[in-house]
Amino acid sequence: MTKIVLFSVNARYTHPSMGLRCLRANMGALRDDTVIREFHLKQDAGEIAYAVAAENPVLVGVGLYIWNVEKVTETLRRIREMRPDTVIVAGGPEAGHEYENTPWFKDTDYVVVGEGESAFPELAVAVLAGKRPARKVVAATAVIPPESLALPYGEYSEQDCATKIIYVETSRGCPFRCAFCLSALEPRVREFPLDPIFDALSDLIARGARRFKFVDRTFNLRSERVHHMLDFLRLRIRDNMQIHFEIVPDRLDADFVAALADFPPGAIRLEAGIQSVNPETLAAIDRPQDSDLALRNLRALRERTGAVIHADLVAGLPYETRETFANAFDRVLAVQPHEIQVGILKRLRGAPINRLIEPCRLVFAEQPPYEILETHRLGRTEIECIKRFARYFEIYHNTGHFPQSLPLLWQTNASPFEAFMAFSNSLFQATGRTHAIPLSEQAGRLHAFLRNHGVQNAREVIEADYYSVPGRRESIAFD
Numbered sequence: 001m002t003k004i005v006l007f008s009v010n011a012r013y014t015h016p017s018m019g020l021r022c023l024r025a026n027m028g029a030l031r032d033d034t035v036i037r038e039f040h041l042k043q044d045a046g047e048i049a050y051a052v053a054a055e056n057p058v059l060v061g062v063g064l065y066i067w068n069v070e071k072v073t074e075t076l077r078r079i080r081e082m083r084p085d086t087v088i089v090a091g092g093p094e095a096g097h098e099y100e101n102t103p104w105f106k107d108t109d110y111v112v113v114g115e116g117e118s119a120f121p122e123l124a125v126a127v128l129a130g131k132r133p134a135r136k137v138v139a140a141t142a143v144i145p146p147e148s149l150a151l152p153y154g155e156y157s158e159q160d161c162a163t164k165i166i167y168v169e170t171s172r173g174c175p176f177r178c179a180f181c182l183s184a185l186e187p188r189v190r191e192f193p194l195d196p197i198f199d200a201l202s203d204l205i206a207r208g209a210r211r212f213k214f215v216d217r218t219f220n221l222r223s224e225r226v227h228h229m230l231d232f233l234r235l236r237i238r239d240n241m242q243i244h245f246e247i248v249p250d251r252l253d254a255d256f257v258a259a260l261a262d263f264p265p266g267a268i269r270l271e272a273g274i275q276s277v278n279p280e281t282l283a284a285i286d287r288p289q290d291s292d293l294a295l296r297n298l299r300a301l302r303e304r305t306g307a308v309i310h311a312d313l314v315a316g317l318p319y320e321t322r323e324t325f326a327n328a329f330d331r332v333l334a335v336q337p338h339e340i341q342v343g344i345l346k347r348l349r350g351a352p353i354n355r356l357i358e359p360c361r362l363v364f365a366e367q368p369p370y371e372i373l374e375t376h377r378l379g380r381t382e383i384e385c386i387k388r389f390a391r392y393f394e395i396y397h398n399t400g401h402f403p404q405s406l407p408l409l410w411q412t413n414a415s416p417f418e419a420f421m422a423f424s425n426s427l428f429q430a431t432g433r434t435h436a437i438p439l440s441e442q443a444g445r446l447h448a449f450l451r452n453h454g455v456q457n458a459r460e461v462i463e464a465d466y467y468s469v470p471g472r473r474e475s476i477a478f479d
Contacts, residue, residue, distance in 0.1 A: 097350025265306030
């Protein structure tokens with residue numbers, strides 16, 4: 001009999017659960033009695049439940065997130081049916097707030113609220129000793145000093161190193177208090193000592209790991225520390241290695257840009273949160289940002305480094321109108337990031353955005369991922385159009401399939417946002433789909449739109465983009 005099974009339902013196979021690895025690394029005497037089992041969203045809930053129940057565990061722990069809560073809810077219901085005596089413990093962001101009336105709550109014996117590295121092992125010891133706590137909700141009572149934690153990197157397997165993204169955490173918390181983010185609730189930024197992390201990274205690289213994603217909310221918070229990390233990584237870069245950081249773009253300095261210029265093209269991937277450039281919106285969500293400086297810095301990164309730049313915008317924020325969002329999009333596009341993610345505002349349980357629901361008439365979907373449906377400045381139809389825009393922009397721009405063709409689209413309107421919105425509306429009217437559009441059809445639909453707007457040489461440019469990748473044999477579906 002397995003004593004403890006920690007399982008997760010991850011967004012993708014290549015995205016391992018760092019949270020479970022942090023738990024197992026800190027299980028103390030119970031570490032060898034604890035196993036990790038990982039699944040992903042495309043797997044059936046019954047299949048997942050059967051695999052977990054087949055181990056006949058005494059205790060099961062699972063992490064709940066906005067992207068997996070529906071699948072985990074069904075999985076827990078089935079585990080409860082198959083193993084009624086197994087103790088089920090839930091944790092994670094979705095379990096931290098407003099949990100009492102959720103469908104999964106009735107199928108759990110305990111809920112761990114907060115950081116689990118201390119609370120979960122203590123609970124497990126009590127359960128296995130037959131001294132089950134009377135209270136269902138177990139609150140982590142103190143913020144854990146990072147230096148007291150066992151690091152999780154030894155929990156990554158050889159298979160993980162070969163096939164998955166390796167998540168790395170050098171700090172917890174965020175210095176900002178953005179209303180839409182759960183990090184706003186954390187008291188302060190806590191930094192892990194770097195030397196043990198450097199030792200762990202050296203070991204992972206030696207074992208073949210090549211894809212790393214740092215989960216720090218603000219990687220470039222302290223200049224001296226970030227340069228120390230970049231110096232370490234630059235000396236250990238390998239072919240096909242990619243390292244992902246999340247940065248605050250208005251806090252970059254010239255030395256940071258110069259340091260990134262020393263890395264091979266494509267080795268560094270930067271996720272830059274812009275979110276909005278509307279001063280009224282930024283004030284309402286408590287996000288201090290020098291938008292002009294942020295965009296200048298992104299342009300410098302684009303022009304002087306080989307880093308892949310991914311910029312984030314969020315549609316549906318308070319006080320954001322179609323016009324202000326279009327302005328933000330156009331300004332970000334002008335600095336030519338490789339990717340722009342047009343995200344839709346989501347209501348994370350417990351996030352401070354709740355205080356703006358009534359004054360800004362925010363209406364969110366009741367089911368995950370709790371996306372915004374309507375605001376005091378954007379109607380439902382406008383938000384639905386932006387959601388389609390976001391999906392189409394992902395497949396046309398962010399994939400990199402049409403680098404020469406999209407500039408022709410920008411010529412059809414003074415505002416690139418309005419140009420792509422017109423194309424988006426036309427594409428949805430013609431297909432009724434936002435998914436399952438073959439690349440050959442994408443090319444044909446873009447050509448038809450450009451031709452109808454009088455763009456010259458569109459066919460030649462689109463064909464050049466389409467056939468630039470060797471091996472494409474399917475003909476473009478030109479009208």
